[in-house]
Amino acid sequence: MHQNVAGGDAAPDAADPRPATAAAVRRGRERGTRGSAEHGFELPGLPALLRHAAPRFVEGVIAPVVVFYAAFALWGLNGGLVAAVAWVYGGLVWRYARGHRISAMLVLAALGVTARAGLAAMTHSAVVYFLQPTLGTLLVGLSFLASVPLRRPLAQRLATDMVPMPEGFLRHVLVRRFFSRVSLLWSSVFLANAAISLWTLFHQSLAVFLWVRTSLVAAIGAVAVALSVWGFRRCAGRVAAEPVAASRSGGSGAAPDASPPSPSPPDRAISALARSCPARRRARTMRRSPGDRAPPCSVYTPISDKFSLCTPSGGSGGICMAKGRLGIAVAGTGAVLVLASACGGSGGGKSSQGELAAEASTPIAVTPGDGATAVKPDGPVEVRATSGTLESVTLQGGGGAVAGELSADRKSWRASRTLRPGTAYTVTAQGRRNGKPVSLTSRFTTLKPSKTLRVVDITPNRTGEKVGVGMPVFVRFNRAVADRSAKAAVERALTVTPEKPVEGAWRWIGDDQVVYRTKTYWAPYQKVRIDARIAGLGVGGGVYGAEDATATMRIGAKRITKGNIASHHMTVYQDGKKLRTIPFSAGNGSTREYTTTSGVHLLMGSEGHVTMVSPGRKPGDPGYYKTEVDWAVRFSNSGEYTHSAPWNVGIQGSANTSHGCLNLSPANARWYHETAQRGDVLDLTGSSRQVEWDNGWSFWQLSFAKWKAGSALS
Numbered sequence: 001m002h003q004n005v006a007g008g009d010a011a012p013d014a015a016d017p018r019p020a021t022a023a024a025v026r027r028g029r030e031r032g033t034r035g036s037a038e039h040g041f042e043l044p045g046l047p048a049l050l051r052h053a054a055p056r057f058v059e060g061v062i063a064p065v066v067v068f069y070a071a072f073a074l075w076g077l078n079g080g081l082v083a084a085v086a087w088v089y090g091g092l093v094w095r096y097a098r099g100h101r102i103s104a105m106l107v108l109a110a111l112g113v114t115a116r117a118g119l120a121a122m123t124h125s126a127v128v129y130f131l132q133p134t135l136g137t138l139l140v141g142l143s144f145l146a147s148v149p150l151r152r153p154l155a156q157r158l159a160t161d162m163v164p165m166p167e168g169f170l171r172h173v174l175v176r177r178f179f180s181r182v183s184l185l186w187s188s189v190f191l192a193n194a195a196i197s198l199w200t201l202f203h204q205s206l207a208v209f210l211w212v213r214t215s216l217v218a219a220i221g222a223v224a225v226a227l228s229v230w231g232f233r234r235c236a237g238r239v240a241a242e243p244v245a246a247s248r249s250g251g252s253g254a255a256p257d258a259s260p261p262s263p264s265p266p267d268r269a270i271s272a273l274a275r276s277c278p279a280r281r282r283a284r285t286m287r288r289s290p291g292d293r294a295p296p297c298s299v300y301t302p303i304s305d306k307f308s309l310c311t312p313s314g315g316s317g318g319i320c321m322a323k324g325r326l327g328i329a330v331a332g333t334g335a336v337l338v339l340a341s342a343c344g345g346s347g348g349g350k351s352s353q354g355e356l357a358a359e360a361s362t363p364i365a366v367t368p369g370d371g372a373t374a375v376k377p378d379g380p381v382e383v384r385a386t387s388g389t390l391e392s393v394t395l396q397g398g399g400g401a402v403a404g405e406l407s408a409d410r411k412s413w414r415a416s417r418t419l420r421p422g423t424a425y426t427v428t429a430q431g432r433r434n435g436k437p438v439s440l441t442s443r444f445t446t447l448k449p450s451k452t453l454r455v456v457d458i459t460p461n462r463t464g465e466k467v468g469v470g471m472p473v474f475v476r477f478n479r480a481v482a483d484r485s486a487k488a489a490v491e492r493a494l495t496v497t498p499e500k501p502v503e504g505a506w507r508w509i510g511d512d513q514v515v516y517r518t519k520t521y522w523a524p525y526q527k528v529r530i531d532a533r534i535a536g537l538g539v540g541g542g543v544y545g546a547e548d549a550t551a552t553m554r555i556g557a558k559r560i561t562k563g564n565i566a567s568h569h570m571t572v573y574q575d576g577k578k579l580r581t582i583p584f585s586a587g588n589g590s591t592r593e594y595t596t597t598s599g600v601h602l603l604m605g606s607e608g609h610v611t612m613v614s615p616g617r618k619p620g621d622p623g624y625y626k627t628e629v630d631w632a633v634r635f636s637n638s639g640e641y642t643h644s645a646p647w648n649v650g651i652q653g654s655a656n657t658s659h660g661c662l663n664l665s666p667a668n669a670r671w672y673h674e675t676a677q678r679g680d681v682l683d684l685t686g687s688s689r690q691v692e693w694d695n696g697w698s699f700w701q702l703s704f705a706k707w708k709a710g711s712a713l714s
């Protein structure tokens with residue numbers, strides 16, 4: 001007649017340190033199978049665990065890499081890929097043919113290697129080399145996710161690859177729930193890894209990609225390992241604390257005489273370790289309730305080829321493990337998940353397969369990588385000699401070459417400017433390694449933004465025109481550049497190159513217009529080149545410069561007119577020589593409006609025939625006028641001109657009677673009109689009203705120090 005395993009008739013066995021008799025073994029089988037066999041087991045020692053897990057790790061992680069690089073050294077990249085794939089799938093076929101269990105780690109390795117080989121077969125792009133392990137990681141994350149609804153959690157398979165556990169323990173509802181949840185956890189880890197990698201790969205530089213990916217993935221992985229270890233310990237503790245009755249499928253009404261299934265033959269080393277365990281040290285026991293401690297293990301019943309069931313003295317349920325073994329199990333579970341991450345290709349440093357293949361194939365590396373798309377136009381373009389030196393580098397795109405600078409040690413080259421958006425570029429690099437020539441060609445495409453910054457006008461811009469020595473340069477854009485840092489970036493992209501150098505500075509006169517003025521007048525008779533190299537320049541809000549703009553202005557003779565409003569005369573000088581003195585009649589000064597301004601003006605243009613209308617008045621109002629004039633030359637935005645005034649020739653040179661213009665005789669007005677250049681200087685004195693610096697082109701009213709204060713670079 002059998003006693004219930006929860007009873008106490010087995011207590012004498014606990015005190016007997018001798019090897020179990022055959023009857024004791026049979027009793028242990030009955031007790032263990034019907035009671036604590038559900039979740040009680042004795043783990044082997046650490047050496048046994050390592051002997052069990054090491055072949056799986058070597059087979060699934062180490063061997064494919066060794067095979068790949070051995071074949072790569074002999075037959076190149078394609079040979080290495082073929083060898084790695086053949087190794088992994090050969091292992092799968094060999095195991096299947098022999099009826100062996102297929103390691104989950106080997107399955108993950110097969111998925112990762114397949115993804116890498118397929119992509120590498122289509123292109124040798126440097127981006128694709130980095131993309132391969134990322135896609136492998138994505139596949140691993142999806143595999144973890146898909147295994148949960150299939151009720152075959154991948155985390156359980158990985159854990160049992162490293163730490164074999166009896167089926168009774170794995171079937172427990174709490175254990176199944178733990179492995180399902182931890183599979184979801186690691187699915188999230190791998191998918192987050194892939195998302196971070198993809199974003200940094202396509203939107204950041206190579207250096208940022210490596211640093212951010214490595215640090216963030218390591219941090220996320222560490223948190224996941226900690227959660228996995230904590231979850232396993234918590235799960236194991238809850239299973240151990242359950243009473244035996246709760247573990248039996250039949251409860252207290254189960255037939256006590258039911259014969260247990262026959263166990264498989266024990267592994268000799270593990271069985272010997274199990275039988276000698278109580279003789280060497282006391283077992284660690286788990287509490288079932290406060291103050292109730294289960295007796296130590298007394299009977300070890302073989303239940304698999306690797307484990308023996310531990311039945312505590314008195315037949316009480318629970319997990320009974322040799323001291324320290326639970327920690328080994330937990331650490332093994334967490335460690336295998338980290339190894340799965342490595343197997344899935346989550347490494348981000350220079351040891352990644354894709355990057356090493358790219359580095360080994362040529363001693364020249366290019367950023368952005370070959371085949372990259374949506375590259376930021378203002379991002380760096382760099383060529384590096386990973387071994388050897390560079391001899392020449394060209395960057396072609398958009399119908400022209402992009403300048404760059406080679407370092408003094410000839411180890412690196414960097415583009416010296418931004419790139420044109422939505423444009424395909426080709427990098428061609430020549431170098432030498434170990435005395436032999438090497439070369440590399442790489443291609444990438446810049447992104448096409450939805451909003452662009454364009455130059456809509458550069459003044460002066462008239463074909464064949466010669467301008468005066470006071471002429472400013474105006475650059476106007478299609479949209480506002482509001483941010484000061486963006487204005488500074490625009491100024492740095494604008495260059496003015498005269499044949500005869502002179503200091504100058506930009507000043508913003510509106511968010512969409514910037515003006516260049518020199519410290520002193522231009523030297524006459526020269527060309528000045530204006531370049532707006534804004535293509536690819538980022539000015540914020542996703543706006544990039546669309547294309548460059550350029551213009552050339554020609555400086556003509558040095559023509560300066562000096563006049564005194566009070567004396568009613570002006571003298572025209574060219575290249576320091578006096579050409580003509582012209583009498584005039586200026587504004588009558590009855591109001592500010594009718595007072596001709598004093599100060600340094602610039603001639604703004606010869607407009608010929610102009611209709612003069614009194615400002616702010618309509619027909620019938622006092623002071624209203626509408627007069628047609630000829631040979632008009634504008635010199636402010638407040639309606640000031642030199643023009644023909646045949647009606648008052650008799651008082652020109654003796655009285656000021658106009659509404660603010662300089663009235664000239666028809667002959668003098670025509671001569672002045674025909675010889676004037678935009679940008680010629682008209683310096684007037686003798687009135688009570690000074691021209692404002694921003695009235696027309698009167699920028700010379702400001703000192704150069706005040707002018708420069710309007711620059712975003714000041």
